[in-house]
Amino acid sequence: MALHETFSLGVDPELGLQAEVSALNAQFKGASAQEVLTAAIRHQYADDIAMVSSFGADSAVLLHMVARINPSTPVLFIDTVKLFPATLAYRDELIEKLGLTDVRTQKPAQDDLAAKDPAGMLWMSDTDACCHIRKVLPLERALDGFGAWISGRKRFQSASRANLEFFEAEEGRVKVNPLADWTAADILDYAKVHDLPPHPLVAQGYPSIGCLPCTSKVAPGEDPRSGRWRGQDKTECGIHWPTHGKEVDGSGI
Template identity: 85%
Template sequence: MALHETFSLGVDPELGLQAEVAALNAQFEDATAQDILRAAIRHQFAGDIALVSSFGADSAVLLHMVAQIDPSTPVLFGDTIKMFPATLLYRDELVEKLGLSDVRTFKPSKEDLEANDPAGMLWMSDTDACCHIRKVAPLERILTGFEAWISGRKRFQSASRANLEVFEIDQGRVKVNPLADWSAADILDYAKAHDLPPHPLVAQGYPSIGCMPCTDKVAPGEDPRAGRWRGQDKTECGIHWPTHGKEIDGSGI
C-alpha cells in the first residue's frame, strides 16, 4: 500500500486504538522504516511520541534515523544503575555524533530501591522483580503524557518477537516498531553505509546487551538474545509484555 503524502488517516477516535492500529498496519504494510518514522514523528503523533532506546547493540541505526527526521525527538534511556560502563560511554558518543538534543535518562526511584533492593542483589533471587523496579516502573513514569513510543525490536531477535507488528497497543499507547522486518544483515549494512560506531561489547561476543549481571556472551548459532538471563525461562525484561504494569505489585512490567 502506497504511503500517503501526508499522514491524514483520520481514524474515528470512537473506534479506539484497536481500529487505529489495524489501519496503520494496513497503510504501512510496504513502507520503509524511514517513512514509518517520518509519518509517526511529524504527523500522526507529532509532539506526543518518544523513542525508547537501550543504546545497545543495534540502537545506533534507529537513533540515526530519528535524528535525521527530527533530532529534538525525545529519546528515553533507562539507566538501571546496573549497566555496563561501556553502554553509558556509547550513549554519550552517539548523542554527540548524531546531534540528539533531548535525551532523557530515567532511573529507578530511591524509594523502590530502599524498600525492595537495598543491597542491590535482587537480581540474584528474583529477576522479574528486579526488572520491574529498575526498568518497568521507571519507564511507565517517564512515558506519562506521551501518546506513542518507538521501539527497536525486530522479528529475528527471538522466537517471542517472531510475529511482531509494526504498530501495536501498549498500555493505552501506540508502540511503533519500524525495524520489525529488518534482518541482522540489514542492520549491519545500514550502520556501515552511515558510518555508525558499533557498541564496543558486540565485538566481544555480546549481540544483545542489557544489565551487567544478567547479560552473557552468545555462542555462534545461538539466538541473539540467548545471553540475556542465561539459564532462566526469561527472554524479556518486561517493558514489552502486553500485561506491562500488572505483574509484580499489582500495578508492573
C-alpha cells in the same frame, strides 16, 4: 510505498486504539522503516511521541534514522544503575555523533529500591522483580504524557516477536516498530553505509546487551539473545509485555 504529507489518519475514537493501529498497519504494509518513522514523528503523533532506546548493540541504526527526521525527538533511556559502563559511554558517544538534543535518562525511584532492593542484589533471587523496579516502572514514568513511542524490536530476535507489526496498541498508547521486518544483515548494512560506531561490547562477544549481572557472552552459533538471563526461562525484561505497568511485584513479566 510513497509517504503522503497529508498522512494523519482519521479514525473514529469510538472504535478505539486497536482499530487505529489496524488501519495504520494496512496503510503501511510494505512500507520502509523511514516511511513509517517519518509518518509517526512528523504527522500522526507529532509532538506526542518518544523513542525508547537501550543504546545497545543495534540501537545506533534507529537512533540515526530518528535524528535525520527530527533530532529533537525525545529519546528515553532507562539507566537501571546495573548497566555496563561501556553502555553509558556509548550513549554519550551516539548523542554527540548524531546530534540528538533531547535524550532523557530515567533511573529507578529511590523509594522502590529502598523497599524492594536495598542491597542491590535482587537480581540474584528474582530477576523479574528486579527488572520491574529497575526497568518497567521507570519506563512507565518516563512515558507519562506521551501517546506513542518508538521501539527497536525486530521479528528475527525471538519467537515472541515473530509476528511483530509496525504499529501496536498497548496500555493506552501506540507502539511503533519501524524495524519490525528488518534482518540482522539489514542492520549491519545500514550501520556500515552510514559509518555508525558499534557498541564496544559487541566485538567482545555480546550481541545483545542488558544489565551487567544478567548478560553473558554468546558463543558462535548461539542465539544472539541467549546471553540474556542465561539458564532461565526468561526472554524479555517486561517492558514489552502489555501488563508492564500494572504488575507491581514483577509477576507475569
